[in-house]
Amino acid sequence: MKKIFFSTCIAAAAATTASADNIITMTLDSMPNYEAYSVALNTRLSWDSSESVTFTSPSIIAGERQWTNQYGREVISYCVQLYQSAVVGETIEYHQTRDLTNVPGAETAPGPMSQIQVGMVEDMYARFIDKRTGMLAENTSLTDGFDYATASAAFQLVLWEISHEDITGSSLDEARDQLSMEVGAFRAAEASSATELIISSLGEDGWESMNGLVGLQSATAQDQLMVVPLPAPILLAGIGLIGVAAVRRKMR
Numbered sequence: 001m002k003k004i005f006f007s008t009c010i011a012a013a014a015a016t017t018a019s020a021d022n023i024i025t026m027t028l029d030s031m032p033n034y035e036a037y038s039v040a041l042n043t044r045l046s047w048d049s050s051e052s053v054t055f056t057s058p059s060i061i062a063g064e065r066q067w068t069n070q071y072g073r074e075v076i077s078y079c080v081q082l083y084q085s086a087v088v089g090e091t092i093e094y095h096q097t098r099d100l101t102n103v104p105g106a107e108t109a110p111g112p113m114s115q116i117q118v119g120m121v122e123d124m125y126a127r128f129i130d131k132r133t134g135m136l137a138e139n140t141s142l143t144d145g146f147d148y149a150t151a152s153a154a155f156q157l158v159l160w161e162i163s164h165e166d167i168t169g170s171s172l173d174e175a176r177d178q179l180s181m182e183v184g185a186f187r188a189a190e191a192s193s194a195t196e197l198i199i200s201s202l203g204e205d206g207w208e209s210m211n212g213l214v215g216l217q218s219a220t221a222q223d224q225l226m227v228v229p230l231p232a233p234i235l236l237a238g239i240g241l242i243g244v245a246a247v248r249r250k251m252r
Contacts, residue, residue: 025070027091034063035153038189045185047178047234062156076134077224086222095215103215106222110164126208134227144196154194176202
């Protein structure tokens with residue numbers, strides 16, 4: 001049986017080295033757990049618009065992505081950008097950032113997330129993602145109620161909804177109430193009820209934060225989010241903020 005664990009690589013203190021450590025080369029190995037959907041995106045539309053839109057064919061792959069970085073370590077990500085692409089087998093150079101208001105990049109729609117959008121994303125990750133592996137956490141309402149592929153696809157669809165929707169709410173609660181798979185700028189045809197569960201769970205009993213999220217930004221490929229847990233000593237030392245990645249090893 002295989003599981004994914006994380007190991008840390010502390011970046012050097014020199015400014016030139018720190019800059020280099022913000023660049024990571026990733027090869028997309030597979031999308032092991034996904035579902036295909038028809039989606040639509042019209043950035044002219046408001047969050048509550050029911051205006052007719054044109055859907056893609058049911059070919060948009062929604063689910064977690066499995067990568068190997070230049071150190072041979074395996075990384076799990078979710079895509080935060082619908083446009084552009086990342087093809088299985090492709091090797092992409094990404095800039096890593098902890099400021100999620102820098103992702104997605106401004107090269108294509110929807111452009112960078114607002115702080116409110118980031119807040120919703122962090123809450124969703126805190127509730128449903130295992131901080132050690134980057135995969136969906138066990139024993140949550142999402143993974144208990146749905147098979148893994150459906151749950152992973154729903155998580156991806158809601159992430160796209162948050163990052164692509166025309167959010168105008170001035171608070172996290174108001175913004176959550178503007179999320180829907182059926183109306184607005186971003187839509188997914190026949191999305192599973194798992195998306196409704198995720199959206200309704202956001203902010204339940206208070207909004208949660210997720211400090212271990214890193215954005216992967218590219219001018220030519222789909223931007224991603226991955227989980228990078230940081231031990232307290234590294235945080236206190238103020239070093240090693242980016243040079244952390246997932247590594248797979250066999251469990252005995």
